[in-house]
Amino acid sequence: MNATQATPADIKRWQQYLADERAEASVYRDLAARRDGEEKSILLALAEAEGRHEAHWLNLLGENADSGRKASLNSRFLGLLARNFGSVFVLALAQRAEGRSPYATDPHATPAMAADEQIHEEVVRGLATRGRNRLSGTFRAAVFGANDGLVSNLSLVMGMAATGVNSHVVLFSGVAGLLAGALSMGAGEFVSVRSQRELLEASRPTQVTLAAAPRLDLEHNELVLVYLARGMSREAAEHRAAERLGQFSCDCDPSLSLHPELPEPEDEHETIGTAWGAATSSFCFFASGALIPILPFLFGMSGVAGLILAVILVGIMLLGTGAIVGLLSGTSPMTRGLRQLLIGLGAAAATYLLGLAFGATLG
Known part of the structure; x- marks a missing residue:
């Protein structure tokens, strides 16, 4: 045509x-x-x-x-x-x-x-x-931190407001929640990264086999146990031990020979600096999210109007973070945004109902 x-x-x-x-x-x-x-x-x-x-x-x-x-x-x-x-x-x-x-x-x-x-x-x-x-680790921390700040502080603010307390108490609760959550997130990330580094360091093989091998008793070759513990088959472990001892009397397949042990390079992502970086970024991401629900109260609003505006602002942010997740994962931004919104507002609604219950009991 x-x-x-x-x-x-x-x-x-x-x-x-x-x-x-x-x-x-x-x-x-x-x-x-x-x-x-x-x-x-x-x-x-x-x-x-x-x-x-x-x-x-x-x-x-x-x-x-x-x-x-x-x-x-x-x-x-x-x-x-x-x-x-x-x-x-x-x-x-x-x-x-x-x-x-x-x-x-x-x-x-x-x-x-x-x-x-x-x-x-x-x-x-x-x-x-x-x-x-390349950005998976940072992205996870950003989404988790910001989303946690949005949802947890909105839930806290709505729960406190539902009890009928003064708007100043609601604002103070929100600020306290922001600082407590951000500090907790920062400390948690720092401990998590440092602990992971220490765990990896404890699992990294040492070079003791090179120094101790010449003095081992040939009749009771403990070196085989080292390689068995590292996950080698018995054939490979016996052959490797024979190599270390300088003799090849065992009936092994020479193809089992492995490369000489070399010191493993330190993981650049598991350094103390990265632990501090993770702590700082988590603190900032959580704080930026937790700030949104208290903005109306910071600018003098109170009561139902302040709560409604807080919900709207948090809803927009939840839609935005969900949409970004959708874009990066190659899926529908709208679907992911609505998922974030429903989860976040669902948690806030639950604490609001709990606050109403406590408010009625106290009243």
Whole structure:
């Protein structure tokens, strides 16, 4: 089919495809400009593939190609992010865009184009995974800390307000909850990271086998026990012990020989500095989340109006953190945002009802 045989709806749809292909190619080129090495070449190859798709629609449209039609809002937003940030968020959005390609059901797209889009989704997923892995630890702490601050302090504020106490008491409770929670989060992260480092250090093999091996009793070779305890098979343990003792009288397979023991490099992520960094970031993330529910009371609001505004502000933040989780995980931002919202407001509602019960009892 060509443009003279196509319906106006076909031409309009092809023009939109053309605009979107051009926008997607531009996104990949912008991302490639911020990278080097293998990632850069992969992104440029993706842009080249989008160029082939562009040529297909140009050929079908003929003189109708230069319509001035803009790319979809999603494609333009993606391009804006790629030009200004070039982060894993952009790759996560691009992954979703590739997964929503209509080419599989469009009779005017070639089977190769539909297959390209499916493969592109997996390519972008692989690139996004690299970024997800790099920020997974920080991202977990950020989401956990901020979400914990939002939910726990909103629950505390609503529970206290439901008892009917003065708004100043509600505000003081919120500030106390912010400081107590942030300090607890910071201390917990510090102890957690330090404890993990100490646990790993205690599990790391020492080089005592090198020093003690020459003095061992050959009739009672304790060295075999060392290697058995480290998880080797008996055959491998006996062969390794024979190597250490400088004799190979055991009936073992020489292929069991292992590389000489070398000191293991220290894990750069398990240092004291990282423990302090984790503590500081957890404190800040929790405090930033816990601040939101008390903002209305800090600015002089009280009663039901202050509670309603606190719930609205926290709800917006919960939707935002959930949406970010959805974007980075390549799933629906709306679904993840609503999940965060329902969990957070559900916890706050439970403490509000508990506060009402205590208020009625005290009254």
